[in-house]
Amino acid sequence: MTEVNKEFVVNGIAESLEIDINQVSITSKSSDFEEWDSLGHISIMSFLDKNFNEITERVPDFASATSVLEIINLLEKFG
């Protein structure tokens, strides 16, 4: 289990989606935001790769993650 800076991840997801940081929390889901569509998800994956050593390439589950918590859990498990 890897310790993950949750605030850093939440902020990174908000920046990737270009939405206000205050609108995103650890409980946010993709269905909460129009911006979290296929294109937004690509942007989140780029953020994760840049900051977590190309992790989405090693862990395909990131491609289908649909919530902030799911992403954090995957980072804790595989990061």
Add this chain to the structure above:
Amino acid sequence: MLDARFQIVDICSELGETEIDVSSISPDFEKAISKTGISRVFQTARDSYQLSLAAAAGLLARNPEMQSKPVALLHVSQSNAEFLPAYSCRLQNDLNLQSETFAFDIGQGCSGFVQALYLASKLIGDYEYVVIVCCDTYRSKLDHLDRSTSTIFSDGATATLIQRGGNLRIAGHTHITDGSGADLLFHSRNLDKNAGKLFMAGGDVLLFTKRVVFRQAEETLLRADKTLADVDLVLVHQASKLVLDELERRFGSELTFPRNIEQFGNTVSSSIPLLIQSMLDLVNSSTSIMCGFGVGLSSSCLVLTSK
């Protein structure tokens, strides 16, 4: 069939006649531009055959010698409006090419030009001229309010003339197909499948690109007995800015990595011909790695060299 040296003589293009400002399609599309790198797309009201013919006729006007000898004519598209016959057969007639033309269609998208160029290199021993016509009109298939596709794809066609002689050869090639990803980028006439509209799971397609393309390029270089240090140009399918950024990061910033995504958008099978259209002298005299990838899922990679 013999492998022979060749040159890419000329490329003509025909874009969709209507230029659309992406941010004008829907207010929330503005944010997409920084991710896609595409602020305008091109859309046609013509069908894909008309677009193909326009590009091919332009090529013929500049290169009438195409009519003087039997040619191999390859039409690459996933946008044909008709099931049969092959559009390459219609093109042979409408371009007044010789009846001995070897004409066939390739039903591929973003990897189609690279696959066709590989086949051209095999055919060029038997045919002095090979013509590759690429055309896709994805805008007629997509939901215009779908941010993932509507902000990316442009309609366009290209016609490429390849001639025996010159210095170019294919030093290495690899082709990867992963049909398990067929439903990640598809279009069906069946209304039960995404309401009959084009669908793209962007995250999964990006993942395929990230997992496959750079490693494939390395393997192709290995088979060509070359390294990245030998490469002058990296010519990749112009998918979107995010994808290009990822690949450029992998290949390294010291390599020449041309882009034209801002200019044309993602034109599917025509994106690489449009990319090299203005640099044919350079391509014909360099060592380059060329990668097309996407729908299929599929990915093809060539090492082209003049040495």
